[in-house]
Amino acid sequence: MKKKVLIALLALTVAVSAMGCGSKKSDSEDSTKAKTESSSEEEKTAEEVETDSDGHVVAVDTDDITKYVTLGDYKNLSVKVPKTEVTDDSISEYINEQLTYKPEEITEDRAVQENDTVNIDYTGYMDGKEFSGGSATDTDLLIGSGQFIDGFESGLIGAKKGDEVTLNLKFPDPYQNNPDFSGKDVQFKVKINKISQPAELTDEWVSNNSDVKTVDEYKAEVKATLETSADMEYNNNKKSNLFEALVNKTEISxxxxxxxxxxKEKVEKQFENYYAKPSGMTLDEYWKSQSITEDQASQYIEAQAQTNLKQNMIVQAVLDAEGITFTKDEYREQLDKFAKEYGFKDAEALEQAYTDAELVKDNVLWSKVCDILEKYGTITDVAEDETTDETTTDSNTAESSDSTETTADGETQTAN
Known part of the structure; x- marks a missing residue:
């Protein structure tokens, strides 16, 4: 099971989705692949991150950050943070997902059901003619996954192995993957090659699909992994909530x-390296492929750049207020700490996954500042499903009887 990597300041996948681009699972997987595979001669190694005139690694390079930032009271922040509890139900849910995504071919003569995986050949027709990108062979499709347009997957339920099914459907409007198809009628002819169903949880399945041998060992491994993931998510939410509370109290003049x-140059370069180049496109070609006009792209880049700059300016303001500086060697120590906190073996492993050293630097310094905010602040843990104002400044509003509160001196007490 892969560890979840949480990069705090700039989530390019979310950024693209916000602009109206595809947000399907495959898009996310492509962007993750781009992060790990894209490389550029213009990207810097950790040793080459920008420094100020004194040789210090900084979030922003300016003589006096107080000219631009009126920093809020960062020593008295109080936030609520949802805490996920790993239960038997959540363990079972995870295991059932694994069994569904690693199915076993059925031998009995039965029809396709929800959660089956079918292997299919299909051909798409528009106005009676095949169209580019509408056909494939030997394709596995999980029924109910939502990978195909509405009606495709449900239209296969009830069919049997060897059947040929004709589906008369309509593309959604708008259809972001290809705007020219938006709202148009389409016909798919589909052949069912084989049907597989979710596997059964047995020692044999566990042995073939994990590093352990028995069902009990597998359940224990899943529990440990989910707890680690929950801890990482909690830690990230804690940092994000604290920083958001500070942003709300801070003014940028x-x-x-x-x-x-x-x-702006940094944001534009990130889109180019993470999305355009891995697709074999220039950045202009990439915008066009996503139906984003030049003006829309320019406006978004400027807005995203301002958001990033605001965060970096606040980070620098806190570091300056605390009298904290980093030589390159000291920054390297922080980078290694950050890497391990987010599930990497060490700094080198993180750098292999995220080759943009400036982006990583922004996150490392942000995380350091969040640690400072936590040292001074008050954190109230709440149940995951409890509706709360995460940036509240009144810790006494916590209503959960089993909430816990961590004070500035690190002690834990019951929040009444």
Missing amino acids: EYPDDLMEAA
């Missing part, structure tokens, strides 16, 4: 032109 231009 001005964004220096040189810093803003550099921030």
